[in-house]
Amino acid sequence: MARRRITHEDGLAAVDAWRQGRDDRRTLATAVRYLLEELSERVPGGAVEVRVPPFGVTQCIAGADHSRGTPPNVVEFSPATWLELATGRTSWDNAREAGLISASGTRADLSAQLPLQPS
Numbered sequence: 001m002a003r004r005r006i007t008h009e010d011g012l013a014a015v016d017a018w019r020q021g022r023d024d025r026r027t028l029a030t031a032v033r034y035l036l037e038e039l040s041e042r043v044p045g046g047a048v049e050v051r052v053p054p055f056g057v058t059q060c061i062a063g064a065d066h067s068r069g070t071p072p073n074v075v076e077f078s079p080a081t082w083l084e085l086a087t088g089r090t091s092w093d094n095a096r097e098a099g100l101i102s103a104s105g106t107r108a109d110l111s112a113q114l115p116l117q118p119s
Contacts (some may be wrong), residue, residue: 004031004037004041005037006030006033006034007032010030010034011030011031011033011034011035011037011038011042012034013028014030014031014034015031015034015035015083015087015117017031017065018031018083019071019087026095028055028079029051029056030102031083032052032055032056032082032083033055033056035086035087035116036050036052036056036057036058036082037058037116037117038086038117039058039060039110039113039116040058040059040060042064042113043060043113043115044060044079045060045061045062045063046059046060046063046064047059047060047061047062047063047064047073047076047107048050048063048071048073048074048075048105048107048108048110049071049073049074049075049077050075050076050077050110051074051075052073052076052077052078052082053076055079059071059084059115060113061073061107061113061115063107064093071105072104072105072106072107073104073105073106073107074102074103074104074105074108075094075101075102075103075108076101076102077100077101077102077109078093078100081095081100081101085110085114085115086115086116086117087110087115087116087117087118088114088115088117088118090099091111092109092110092111092114093111
């Protein structure tokens with residue numbers, strides 16, 4: 001398991017600030033990275049790579065790991081979409097239908113893992 005870089009206290013504070021409408025770069029970066037750490041801690045593995053440029057990337061879900069090149073299962077979101085999904089403000093289906101999710105690979109569906117926090 002990867003070592004946490006963002007404490008729960010700092011991460012929750014950033015998520016709460018974002019929920020209250022604060023969307024400065026530092027708040028967004030901390031909230032995004034904290035929730036990516038939460039995902040990888042709750043669903044460890046290396047079968048799916050989750051990207052939220054420019055703030056972070058993590059791997060999750062047990063299965064075949066990859067070590068070089070583009071992984072076979074990749075999901076990419078904007079920071080706003082990631083935060084909306086991770087906090088339950090929107091559903092996977094709604095975000096997918098709106099074209100807000102870029103996903104490739106047979107395991108690139110995180111609907112069973114999200115949200116990480118109740119809205």
